[in-house]
Amino acid sequence: MGRLVIISNRLPLTIEKVDDGYIYHPSSGGLATGLASLDDSLEKIWIGWPGPILEEGDQQQIIADLNQKGLVPVFLSAQEIELYYEGFSNKTIWPHFHYFTQYTSYEEKYWEAYQSVNSKVFKIVKDQIRPGDTIWVHDYQLMLLPNLVREQFPDAKIVFFLHIPFPSFEIFRVLPYRKKLLEGVLGADLIGLHTFGYMRHFLSAVYRILGHEATFGEIDYANRRVNVDVFPMGIDYDKFANPEQYYAEDRIGLMDERRFKSKGRKIIISIDRLDYTKGISQRLKAFERFIHTYPQYRGKLTLILLVVPSRSNVDQYQELKQEIDTLVGQIDGDYRTFGWSPVQYFFRSFSFEDLTKLYKVADVAMITPYRDGMNLVAKEFVASKDRQQKGVLILSEMAGAATELSDALLVNPLDINDLVDSLKQALEMSEAEQSERLKRMQDRIRKYTVSKWARNFIESVNSRRNLSTKSDASISIHNAKDEIASGYRAATKRTIILDYDGTLMPFNEDPQAVFPDTELLSIIEALATDKKNKIVINSGRDRNTLDEWLGHLNVDIAAEHGTWIRIKGKWQLTIELDDSWKTQLQPILNKVVDRTPGSFVEEKDYSLAWHYRNSDRELGQNRQEELKVLLTPHTQKLGLQILEGKKVLEIKNWKINKGKVLDYWLNGTKLNFFLAIGDDATDEDMFKVLPPEALTFKVGQGLTSAGYRLENYQEVRSLLKHLSNIGENL
Numbered sequence: 001m002g003r004l005v006i007i008s009n010r011l012p013l014t015i016e017k018v019d020d021g022y023i024y025h026p027s028s029g030g031l032a033t034g035l036a037s038l039d040d041s042l043e044k045i046w047i048g049w050p051g052p053i054l055e056e057g058d059q060q061q062i063i064a065d066l067n068q069k070g071l072v073p074v075f076l077s078a079q080e081i082e083l084y085y086e087g088f089s090n091k092t093i094w095p096h097f098h099y100f101t102q103y104t105s106y107e108e109k110y111w112e113a114y115q116s117v118n119s120k121v122f123k124i125v126k127d128q129i130r131p132g133d134t135i136w137v138h139d140y141q142l143m144l145l146p147n148l149v150r151e152q153f154p155d156a157k158i159v160f161f162l163h164i165p166f167p168s169f170e171i172f173r174v175l176p177y178r179k180k181l182l183e184g185v186l187g188a189d190l191i192g193l194h195t196f197g198y199m200r201h202f203l204s205a206v207y208r209i210l211g212h213e214a215t216f217g218e219i220d221y222a223n224r225r226v227n228v229d230v231f232p233m234g235i236d237y238d239k240f241a242n243p244e245q246y247y248a249e250d251r252i253g254l255m256d257e258r259r260f261k262s263k264g265r266k267i268i269i270s271i272d273r274l275d276y277t278k279g280i281s282q283r284l285k286a287f288e289r290f291i292h293t294y295p296q297y298r299g300k301l302t303l304i305l306l307v308v309p310s311r312s313n314v315d316q317y318q319e320l321k322q323e324i325d326t327l328v329g330q331i332d333g334d335y336r337t338f339g340w341s342p343v344q345y346f347f348r349s350f351s352f353e354d355l356t357k358l359y360k361v362a363d364v365a366m367i368t369p370y371r372d373g374m375n376l377v378a379k380e381f382v383a384s385k386d387r388q389q390k391g392v393l394i395l396s397e398m399a400g401a402a403t404e405l406s407d408a409l410l411v412n413p414l415d416i417n418d419l420v421d422s423l424k425q426a427l428e429m430s431e432a433e434q435s436e437r438l439k440r441m442q443d444r445i446r447k448y449t450v451s452k453w454a455r456n457f458i459e460s461v462n463s464r465r466n467l468s469t470k471s472d473a474s475i476s477i478h479n480a481k482d483e484i485a486s487g488y489r490a491a492t493k494r495t496i497i498l499d500y501d502g503t504l505m506p507f508n509e510d511p512q513a514v515f516p517d518t519e520l521l522s523i524i525e526a527l528a529t530d531k532k533n534k535i536v537i538n539s540g541r542d543r544n545t546l547d548e549w550l551g552h553l554n555v556d557i558a559a560e561h562g563t564w565i566r567i568k569g570k571w572q573l574t575i576e577l578d579d580s581w582k583t584q585l586q587p588i589l590n591k592v593v594d595r596t597p598g599s600f601v602e603e604k605d606y607s608l609a610w611h612y613r614n615s616d617r618e619l620g621q622n623r624q625e626e627l628k629v630l631l632t633p634h635t636q637k638l639g640l641q642i643l644e645g646k647k648v649l650e651i652k653n654w655k656i657n658k659g660k661v662l663d664y665w666l667n668g669t670k671l672n673f674f675l676a677i678g679d680d681a682t683d684e685d686m687f688k689v690l691p692p693e694a695l696t697f698k699v700g701q702g703l704t705s706a707g708y709r710l711e712n713y714q715e716v717r718s719l720l721k722h723l724s725n726i727g728e729n730l
Helices: 030-036 056-067 078-097 108-126 145-152 178-185 196-210 237-241 257-264 280-293 315-335 352-361 376-384 416-428 431-447 450-472 481-490 518-528 543-550 582-594 617-638 660-666 681-689 713-729
Strands: 004-010 013-018 021-026 044-049 071-073 134-138 157-161 190-193 218-221 224-230 266-273 301-308 343-347 364-367 392-396 409-411 494-498 533-538 556-559 564-567 570-573 600-603 608-611 640-645 648-653 673-678 695-699 708-710
Touching: 004 030, 004 108, 021 056, 030 450, 044 108, 056 071, 078 108, 108 145, 134 145, 134 450, 145 157, 145 178, 157 450, 178 196, 190 196, 190 450, 196 218, 196 224, 196 617, 224 450, 237 376, 237 431, 266 280, 266 352, 266 376, 280 301, 280 315, 280 416, 301 315, 315 343, 352 376, 364 376, 364 416, 376 392, 376 431, 392 416, 392 431, 409 416, 481 673, 481 713, 494 660, 518 533, 518 713, 533 660, 543 556, 543 564, 556 660, 564 660, 582 600, 582 608, 582 617, 617 640, 617 648, 640 681, 660 681, 673 681, 681 695, 695 713, 708 713
Parallel strands: 004 044, 004 134, 044 071, 134 157, 157 190, 190 224, 266 301, 266 364, 301 343, 364 392, 392 409, 494 533, 494 673, 533 556, 673 695, 695 708
Antiparallel strands: 013 021, 218 224, 556 564, 564 570, 600 608, 608 648, 640 648
């Protein structure tokens, strides 16, 4: 088994400069804890920024020291930190993904630095990768890295986890860099997010921006299957349920939690990093309204407000700090009495010992961020009540943790009245109800710890990638190109069947705009002039269009999925059909067109096609499902078939399909080379009826009966050019 190569913005340590060198302090964060808990038999290395290094001349010594710990540093300059980390990561992605678009910066220099640093990290990563390694990329600072690795290591096992929210499409689409960010992340085999909501938003963005649909969280992308799934991050439950065994001996008793419980007051805690996403000011305003509305609680409760300093050089954070200071001062000035201060305010970080003691004495925890990827503080508070079974969690419904901690009092963090009502409910809740709620939440987070989160993620990519590899193992053309050319060269009689739209030409918003270009005409003409070749264009298009575009070439044509065929320049109907049904069904299609901007109906001789390529993707997809329901009773009575293509739904006689029409070129003909290429579901009928020795090619992604896969129409043309060149050289 290969190693686990972990890549994150920061290494799991801090470096302290001392007189005789450096001291390395390990991080106790959730990610470091989870990854450290993985099976010791799995060798791990960790790549990331070690933090600011005071002396550049010490880099070699630091590299050597860290390598002994399985850590590989990526050194960043002060300018790179300013533009890449403080800039694009925290002034563009962070506010935008948390729905604070008013704070999003679109400076081009930030984006350039982000690309540059992702490339810089990749240069370090590529020198570390070995065959069989699993590369695990973490978070929003490195969204371009998975694809950078994929481009140079196409067979690598790559996974990516996003630790912050993924915003709705309407928010995400505003970013000028949206496509590049999605393409970067899609370099991974497995993409993990905290909640189903984030997963739904990500899949929607991929579909609407890149045009790739997902089936049960699987995206067929760039000849690979990318899995997207939900992996809510947990905590080290035992560490917070039984914290004393983790205390450092010299820290025991530093905080006397009993002083917070003096005179029997209720304790409400609020613990956050200084950030505008956390809703700290709103929480203070709600607390002020509570003690104003319910004066009987004055002197009987205290809000302990712990704010951990963060990004103090950013304007919005400085303004937020001033606002918090002002609110605390106002509340204190308006309500403080001799012997009672309504808010005890700490602007600093707490040690693990002091933090867990604070959890222990708290009666209520108010965790009400405006938006949060997960929020592990909420889970830590619940775990800390394992022995007491007393305490109430008030949790924002906008935090990722809310999907798991549904027995908390869930609130809208922007609704002050909701916060006030929930605080009153929490303070008056019976101990029996507190215990019941806590036990249900504890059962969940006790089972799904951070260790299990890490194990599940790694096990998931291994199992899913094996399945993906098996399903796609037989359809790469690159390994069989020489064999195909050899068969073509040896054949004396060949038939080549080609779909048109999406196969020979790209799709276009206007179906009439994809008339054949000069390159395509020259390729078909070169193949058709070879006397050993029979070229057949097998398309769903109407015969008049195909005759106008390709009728001057020495090719046979099947139009409208085989309703009409053109052999030796003459058109004939393959079966006697009735088209009177069109007058009955066209009004149904027209009504849907009226309600679906951008869609239209194409009328052919014996079929009707509803196109929605110009419509909103999701609306078009929903209307397609609606149409199927509306049309099915009619088509069953009339002997018709509903055919689904790429952004098109077509109604035609069930006796007609692209497979049946091939009888005109297969029956009675001895062939020693048969090749067919198509791109959508209508071409599967063609692939299924061909003899086993036929060479069949699916263009693009999706399940197929074809033996090989081509990525796009350019690859189709490249293959046909290659074959025509072989013919010329014989």
